[in-house]
Amino acid sequence: MPRKMLTSARPDPLQDGAVQVEVTLPVRRLRCEGGRRHPDQFGNSIDHPRIPRVTRLMALAVKFQDTVDHGEVRDYADLARLGYVTRARLTQIMNLSLLAPDIQEALLDNSNGWRTGSAITERDLRSVSRIIDWAAQRQMLDGIIRLNQS
Numbered sequence: 376m377p378r379k380m381l382t383s384a385r386p387d388p389l390q391d392g393a394v395q396v397e398v399t400l401p402v403r404r405l406r407c408e409g410g411r412r413h414p415d416q417f418g419n420s421i422d423h424p425r426i427p428r429v430t431r432l433m434a435l436a437v438k439f440q441d442t443v444d445h446g447e448v449r450d451y452a453d454l455a456r457l458g459y460v461t462r463a464r465l466t467q468i469m470n471l472s473l474l475a476p477d478i479q480e481a482l483l484d485n486s487n488g489w490r491t492g493s494a495i496t497e498r499d500l501r502s503v504s505r506i507i508d509w510a511a512q513r514q515m516l517d518g519i520i521r522l523n524q525s
Contacts (some may be wrong), residue, residue: 426485429497433482436471471500475509478516494523 446479448457455465472479482500499519508513 377405429482429500430485432468432497433471433479436468437479438482439465439469440472467497467501470504471497473504474500475512478503478512495519 410483439451439454442454443450451465451469452462455462458465471482474482495516499516502516503512503519506515
């Protein structure tokens with residue numbers, strides 16, 4: 376759908392020399408009317424599943440760590456400036472990389488039954504990431520999941 380479409384124009388100028396032009400603009404749905412629907416190549420709308428916030432944040436932590444490791448940015452403070460977030464918020468996101476590797480994988484997988492059945496929030500994961508022992512992290516996360524399911 377074109378963004379603007381010229382529907383009519385008066386061939387003769389008005390008395391003051393101005394030209395009158397009518398333009399039709401398409402009306403778009405508001406974002407709150409429906410989920411994320413994007414047209415495919417044939418114009419049919421497709422529903423895309425919503426990726427959970429913790430999954431997106433975990434992927435962001437992995438990407439940020441990769442940019443620091445490759446020297447694209449100097450440190451986390453540079454990342455915070457580039458991302459227009461506070462250093463404290465960036466630290467919260469980067470602390471997700473302190474989780475056990477299998478927990479990180481499960482968060483990124485997005486198809487795990489234990490994760491989709493329970494509402495694990497980033498706040499829950501913050502308390503889990505403070506624990507150094509990975510086995511203790513798994514136990515605490517299982518406890519949070521059981522609490523959320525009941």
